[in-house]
Amino acid sequence: MTLQGALAGGDLAHTKQQTITGDVPVISLKDVTKVFTDNQGRTIEALAPLDLVIESGTFVSVVGPSGCGKSTLLRLIAGLDAPTSGTMFRYGAPLDSPSHEVGIIFQEHVLFPWLTVLQNVMLPADILSLPKSGAEKRAWHLLELTDLKDFAHHKPQALSGGMKQRAAFCRAMLANPRFLLLDEPFGALDALTREELSLELSRLWDEVGRTAFLITHDIEEAILLGDRILVMSQRPGRIVADIPVKLPRPRTMRTSQDPLFQDIKQKVRQIIFGRQEDAS
Numbered sequence: 001m002t003l004q005g006a007l008a009g010g011d012l013a014h015t016k017q018q019t020i021t022g023d024v025p026v027i028s029l030k031d032v033t034k035v036f037t038d039n040q041g042r043t044i045e046a047l048a049p050l051d052l053v054i055e056s057g058t059f060v061s062v063v064g065p066s067g068c069g070k071s072t073l074l075r076l077i078a079g080l081d082a083p084t085s086g087t088m089f090r091y092g093a094p095l096d097s098p099s100h101e102v103g104i105i106f107q108e109h110v111l112f113p114w115l116t117v118l119q120n121v122m123l124p125a126d127i128l129s130l131p132k133s134g135a136e137k138r139a140w141h142l143l144e145l146t147d148l149k150d151f152a153h154h155k156p157q158a159l160s161g162g163m164k165q166r167a168a169f170c171r172a173m174l175a176n177p178r179f180l181l182l183d184e185p186f187g188a189l190d191a192l193t194r195e196e197l198s199l200e201l202s203r204l205w206d207e208v209g210r211t212a213f214l215i216t217h218d219i220e221e222a223i224l225l226g227d228r229i230l231v232m233s234q235r236p237g238r239i240v241a242d243i244p245v246k247l248p249r250p251r252t253m254r255t256s257q258d259p260l261f262q263d264i265k266q267k268v269r270q271i272i273f274g275r276q277e278d279a280s
């Protein structure tokens with residue numbers, strides 16, 4: 001069974017219609033900055049004043065040089081950190097704390113080794129005080145979708161990297177979030193598993209139409225998944241380009257052969273590396 005088929009049906013449903021909330025953007029940032037102070041008291045300007053609006057049902061990919069502030073931006077959007085200045089809104093309300101409507105998947109799957117896969121997936125139920133029986137039903141359903149049902153009572157060390165990431169995906173989806181934040185979710189995986197999971201995520205997104213914000217170092221992955229690609233500058237991070245990806249969906253292995261895909265790839269590389277070069 002595929003992820004997207006079952007996630008779109010039954011009590012797991014969040015149809016495209018349901019996720020659209022009028023004209024209120026999912027996220028709206030205005031003049032947002034972030035300055036850190038390191039342990040020697042020096043200031044690090046991570047984000048320069050930055051404006052960003054994310055519309056409902058959009059898949060936004062973010063690329064940029066290492067250390068430019070991508071994860072900082074994601075943490076602000078997640079409500080895990082506060083900006084130094086500027087205003088942030090989520091679904092029209094001030095964004096100042098995490099929300100169960102927002103699921104997060106990090107590169108490091110952070111599964112607790114002493115808990116079973118099922119217990120790991122069920123963690124949000126405890127944290128968010130979700131009704132236990134409904135959450136457990138949903139957990140089993142997600143594990144079935146991701147082919148992990150037989151491993152539910154195993155500890156994470158029995159799982160491969162791709163399986164751990166699928167388990168992390170189940171956990172992020174347990175509370176049925178409307179908005180998914182993904183920080184290099186496939187970064188630790190081998191190229192084949194990475195491509196497979198990334199296409200699976202693309203198919204899932206097509207089906208259920210959630211909003212997504214993906215940070216990746218992989219320009220091809222950004223294009224394959226995104227409706228928009230935000231390109232960030234060197235630190236302090238600014239959004240220097242916002243490139244629409246008007247490639248047809250569903251995206252497949254063949255999408256990367258589309259001339260438009262190659263054009264976008266070339267454009268992004270030029271912006272990041274600052275010079276014309278062969279993007280092949």
Ligand SMILES: Nc1ncnc2c1ncn2[C@@H]1O[C@H](COP(=O)(O)OP(=O)(O)OP(=O)(O)O)[C@@H](O)[C@H]1O
Binds near residue numbers: 038065
């Ligand atoms: N908690 C913190 N304290 C001090 N400095 C920090 C903190 N978090 C991030 N920084 C600094 O802010 C800058 C941006 O970091 P961030 O992790 O957001 O970059 P990034 O674009 O996600 O990097 P990468 O692509 O390498 O993962 C870096 O210079 C980093 O050292």
